[in-house]
Amino acid sequence: MFRNAINLFEIFGFKIRVDPSWLLIAALIVWSLSSAYFPANLPGYSHYDYIALGIAAMLGLFASLILHELAHALVARQFGLQIGGITLFIFGGVAELEQEPRNPKSEFWIAVAGPAMSFALSGLAFLALHGLDISGVSPSLHEVVAYLGLINLILALFNLVPAFPLDGGRVLRAVLWWMKDDLLWATRIASNLGTGFGALLILSGVLSLFTANSVGGLWQILIGFFIISASTGSYRQLEIKTALKDQTVRSLMAKSPKTADVNDDVATLVDDIMLARNVSFVPVLEGEHLLGYVDTSLVHAIDRENWSTARLGDILVPASDENTVPADMPMDLLFEKMARSGRRKMLVGQGGRLDGVIALADLVSYLAIRNGLGLSGERDRQQGRQPHLHRS
Numbered sequence: 001m002f003r004n005a006i007n008l009f010e011i012f013g014f015k016i017r018v019d020p021s022w023l024l025i026a027a028l029i030v031w032s033l034s035s036a037y038f039p040a041n042l043p044g045y046s047h048y049d050y051i052a053l054g055i056a057a058m059l060g061l062f063a064s065l066i067l068h069e070l071a072h073a074l075v076a077r078q079f080g081l082q083i084g085g086i087t088l089f090i091f092g093g094v095a096e097l098e099q100e101p102r103n104p105k106s107e108f109w110i111a112v113a114g115p116a117m118s119f120a121l122s123g124l125a126f127l128a129l130h131g132l133d134i135s136g137v138s139p140s141l142h143e144v145v146a147y148l149g150l151i152n153l154i155l156a157l158f159n160l161v162p163a164f165p166l167d168g169g170r171v172l173r174a175v176l177w178w179m180k181d182d183l184l185w186a187t188r189i190a191s192n193l194g195t196g197f198g199a200l201l202i203l204s205g206v207l208s209l210f211t212a213n214s215v216g217g218l219w220q221i222l223i224g225f226f227i228i229s230a231s232t233g234s235y236r237q238l239e240i241k242t243a244l245k246d247q248t249v250r251s252l253m254a255k256s257p258k259t260a261d262v263n264d265d266v267a268t269l270v271d272d273i274m275l276a277r278n279v280s281f282v283p284v285l286e287g288e289h290l291l292g293y294v295d296t297s298l299v300h301a302i303d304r305e306n307w308s309t310a311r312l313g314d315i316l317v318p319a320s321d322e323n324t325v326p327a328d329m330p331m332d333l334l335f336e337k338m339a340r341s342g343r344r345k346m347l348v349g350q351g352g353r354l355d356g357v358i359a360l361a362d363l364v365s366y367l368a369i370r371n372g373l374g375l376s377g378e379r380d381r382q383q384g385r386q387p388h389l390h391r392s
């Protein structure tokens with residue numbers, strides 16, 4: 001999701017990363033705190049003092065966001081889920097779970113952990129303020145701590161709005177999931193609320209564009225669109241995964257794909273296979289043994305005058321876990337793997353044997369046929385019916 005994120009450090013085995021988009025929001029925060037918030041709450045300081053306070057408060061917010069995500073990540077790990085790392089980006093932070101929670105209980109506790117951490121941080125800040133008042137430290141330190149107490153309280157409350165994919169929406173989904181044991185139904189309700197909340201944010205953002213606060217209004221509009229796309233996207237993804245659950249790669253793959261020999265030259269590959277058979281992804285064999293694949297982008301990288309001399313053995317991508325899946329892999333796992341890696345085509349086989357080729361297009365056409373027949377994962381289960389739709 002965040003290809004340009006910069007690694008910062010590691011804590012409890014989690015990599016903490018910052019997407020460049022966070023720098024934009026960090027600069028915006030320093031600017032608004034040092035030009036408006038601190039001058040209003042703490043008059044009589046110099047411009048540079050306000051900038052220093054703004055930077056201190058921004059770093060405190062940075063640490064608060066990391067701690068919020070760290071709480072999600074630690075609880076997720078407790079439930080045995082893999083976590084890719086924690087990344088801060090333009091809309092805050094995200095703990096990158098490599099798998100979705102497996103049951104309502106783990107989803108509930110993972111979701112609750114973040115806001116609980118933010119509430120705790122807010123409480124700590126306000127307690128510290130009380131201590132600072134008694135010991136009479138500098139008013140500027142007092143203001144920064146007060147800001148952090150307030151911002152953590154806002155973070156906790158905002159994230160608890162029951163709008164998927166916000167934490168509160170996940171909590172709601174977990175409860176609904178637990179009540180009816182139907183994840184798809186629970187996700188649909190929670191993500192509909194997410195879409196509604198996103199629309200509300202956009203509406204209120206547009207309204208405040210016409211009043212004074214145009215930066216804040218623009219911000220609400222952006223967050224609103226982000227929530228809408230995340231909530232509808234994750235529902236659609238789950239719908240696809242549910243539809244694919246009972247299928248294996250074998251049932252949807254192309255079973256006897258056109259193959260090439262490792263000693264073929266590129267010109268033969270292009271003329272006799274790619275153009276003649278209309279295929280862009282070709283498994284390469286040595287005898288019966290699967291070595292890897294070639295595709296149009298590999299051919300494209302070679303100068304045309306070398307096509308008749310270059311051998312496929314020189315350019316092929318060797319078969320590996322990255323590009324090869326076993327035929328008995330469940331389709332929902334293949335879908336996850338394709339989404340994660342960005343690959344649209346994969347070899348199917350095991351131990352040097354080629355069983356077939358599977359493409360994202362195969363999944364898409366299968367789903368389109370299901371859709372055309374009015375089959376959704378939800379209805380299948382309600383009627384106790386298993387989908388039987390195999391492509392031969």
Ligand SMILES: [Zn+2]
Binds near residue numbers: 114159167
């Ligand atoms: Zn959270």
